[in-house]
Amino acid sequence: MKLLICADVRLGAACTENLGADLSHKWQAARTGKLSGLADKAIQEHAAYIVLLGRIFGQERVSESIIDDLFGAVREAGKIQAFAVLAEGEYDRITYRNDIPENLHLICAQKEDSYADGNLAIRIHGQDVEIRVADRTPIQIVKSEGRFKISGLGEERAIPFFEPLGFEDAAEHSFGYELLDWGQDARGRLEVKESQTYAYRSIEIKILPEDGRKEILRKINTAVSGMDFDTMLRVTIAGRLAFGRMLNGDELKAHLQNKIFFAEVYDNTIMDIDEEAFEHDISLRSEFVRLALRDDFLSESERNWIICHGWNALNGEEVSAE
Numbered sequence: 092m093k094l095l096i097c098a099d100v101r102l103g104a105a106c107t108e109n110l111g112a113d114l115s116h117k118w119q120a121a122r123t124g125k126l127s128g129l130a131d132k133a134i135q136e137h138a139a140y141i142v143l144l145g146r147i148f149g150q151e152r153v154s155e156s157i158i159d160d161l162f163g164a165v166r167e168a169g170k171i172q173a174f175a176v177l178a179e180g181e182y183d184r185i186t187y188r189n190d191i192p193e194n195l196h197l198i199c200a201q202k203e204d205s206y207a208d209g210n211l212a213i214r215i216h217g218q219d220v221e222i223r224v225a226d227r228t229p230i231q232i233v234k235s236e237g238r239f240k241i242s243g244l245g246e247e248r249a250i251p252f253f254e255p256l257g258f259e260d261a262a263e264h265s266f267g268y269e270l271l272d273w274g275q276d277a278r279g280r281l282e283v284k285e286s287q288t289y290a291y292r293s294i295e296i297k298i299l300p301e302d303g304r305k306e307i308l309r310k311i312n313t314a315v316s317g318m319d320f321d322t323m324l325r326v327t328i329a330g331r332l333a334f335g336r337m338l339n340g341d342e343l344k345a346h347l348q349n350k351i352f353f354a355e356v357y358d359n360t361i362m363d364i365d366e367e368a369f370e371h372d373i374s375l376r377s378e379f380v381r382l383a384l385r386d387d388f389l390s391e392s393e394r395n396w397i398i399c400h401g402w403n404a405l406n407g408e409e410v411s412a413e
Contacts, residue, residue, distance in 0.1 A: 141171055146181065290323070
């Protein structure tokens with residue numbers, strides 16, 4: 092008897108904090124495809140059951156199409172019985188539908204709910220879930236510190252999240268699902284299966300004051316060459332930028348998104364300023380620069396922006412963006 096289990100599918104949630112509207116539809120399609128893939132894996136592993144814990148949707152407002160996709164993926168699983176143990180809000184969000192698949196069983200985590208057939212029994216005790224297969228030793232699932240932990244198999248293990256939601260999340264946890272196989276073992280055997288559509292990468296690109304737009308793009312192209320398109324990429328631009336110039340983050344992001352599924356760009360550059368050259372200059376322009384340099388409440392990027400725009404405005408010029 093095999094059971095596939097994972098936590099926090101979060102179908103409707105954005106994968107990163109800054110996912111733009113132009114990519115949200117594509118990302119949603121990818122997540123729905125991943126859920127269908129999870130059902131396919133259950134079929135390939137000859138699993139009899141799928142158990143989904145935690146957040147199915149991951150956001151308050153969920154379109155009907157997302158629910159339709161969930162139902163479609165469950166129906167594709169055929170004879171495999173799927174269980175979703177949901178918090179009350181998501182439970183109420185989905186149970187009003189009159190087209191719930193026959194092989195999808197919705198269980199509210201806030202109620203003394205249960206399910207039983209000839210092989211499997213699931214019971215809710217407070218916030219804890221108990222699963223028993225036939226007359227085998229039951230397992231317990233407890234939510235602790237934001238993770239679902241499973242015990243009763245000889246050691247306590249955390250159940251993997253379905254997919255990371257951001258770069259820090261991806262760095263701290265493993266993702267995929269777990270396969271419980273009772274076989275001849277009365278206690279059951281647990282096997283972790285890593286399964287992640289997108290790789291999360293963070294890179295730093297260092298630039299020099301003499302680097303212009305073409306050189307910066309060349310360095311970016313070199314850094315991402317060989318990366319799979321299915322990558323979530325965070326790029327930090329560091330180093331020194333020529334005085335009076337700024338990075339065009341939107342342009343760099345658009346350039347990267349032709350090569351990578353999702354990219355975000357952070358500007359950590361420092362403006363190349365010869366402070367001694369302004370120290371004894373009594374002109375308005377120099378006084379403006381000195382005031383900006385002395386303001387400890389400004390971040391480096393804010394200081395760069397103010398100096399660039401102010402200096403060029405005082406000189407009757409436009410800001411040059413790289």
